[in-house]
Amino acid sequence: MKLTSEQISQIQPSLSGGKIYYDDIRAELVDHIASKVEDAMETGIPFEEALESTQKEINPFNFQMRLLVASHLGFVKTIASKMLKGSMLLRSILLFAVWVIIINFFEYSPEVAEKHIKTIFISTTVGLAIMGLWGGLLKNSKVVAAGNTLWLIICISQFVLNLDLMVWLGLPPIIAIYLITFSLSLLYIAGLSEVVFQTKKLSVT
Structure with missing residues (x-):
């Protein structure tokens, strides 16, 4: 189930506040979160609940560090x-x-x-x-x-x-x-x- 542009726009504010410094990593993290939310919604979980659960599961700083090290x-x-x-x-x-x-x-x-x-x-x-x-x-x-x-x-x-x-x-x-x-x-x-x-x-x- 593909997210709408409006739903994707709700993901981006959660990555503000200096958690992600690099623009390309921020875009990649948005895609990553969106993909996990879509998978959750396929099982019948509402968007808001899936988004909240995914955001708790993913640590933006650790995500950025893994990509930088790699x-x-x-x-x-x-x-x-x-x-x-x-x-x-x-x-x-x-x-x-x-x-x-x-x-x-x-x-x-x-x-x-x-x-x-x-x-x-x-x-x-x-x-x-x-x-x-x-x-x-x-x-x-x-x-x-x-x-x-x-x-x-x-x-x-x-x-x-x-x-x-x-x-x-x-x-x-x-x-x-x-x-x-x-x-x-x-x-x-x-x-x-x-x-x-x-x-x-x-x-x-």
């Missing part, structure tokens, strides 16, 4: 798979080449190069988040999850892609800094492409 885990896999694509590798090589030119032009030591490179990648990722906030994109959970995943990967990589660690493992400092630079370039390009993809999907819909 999105973040999904984007980790997506970004990892994108890192293996030829187009991502090519773009990463171009970004890596720019960094190599900068490192050699300014004659940075490996230690200074590591500091500058990591600072730039992290600050650029934060800058993207600020731009998204200004552009109103942070009300969409997919865009936010893609951006968060990129930022988290870049931050975690700071500990894994460590110059001292690589030198301790036996790599020459210049080779180590080049490896760090290329790895961060690949992570950044793959993650950024997913953020752009999710943003474009939002503009289409």
Whole structure:
């Protein structure tokens, strides 16, 4: 039994008050509640009773958190798979080449190069988040999850892609800094492409 538009409009006010922050998750929760209400009404339960029972059963905050966790885990896999694509590798090589030119032009030591490179990648990722906030994109959970995943990967990589660690493992400092630079370039390009993809999907819909 399909709900009328008037009945669906009665569901939406129950999700106000900051329980659901993201517009797309709010719409998905409305659909979820509507579906459960329809199932209950098929058994002969009146709409008002079915709606009240369903609203008591569903915790909006938990519903939102489950979707956000699933999105973040999904984007980790997506970004990892994108890192293996030829187009991502090519773009990463171009970004890596720019960094190599900068490192050699300014004659940075490996230690200074590591500091500058990591600072730039992290600050650029934060800058993207600020731009998204200004552009109103942070009300969409997919865009936010893609951006968060990129930022988290870049931050975690700071500990894994460590110059001292690589030198301790036996790599020459210049080779180590080049490896760090290329790895961060690949992570950044793959993650950024997913953020752009999710943003474009939002503009289409």
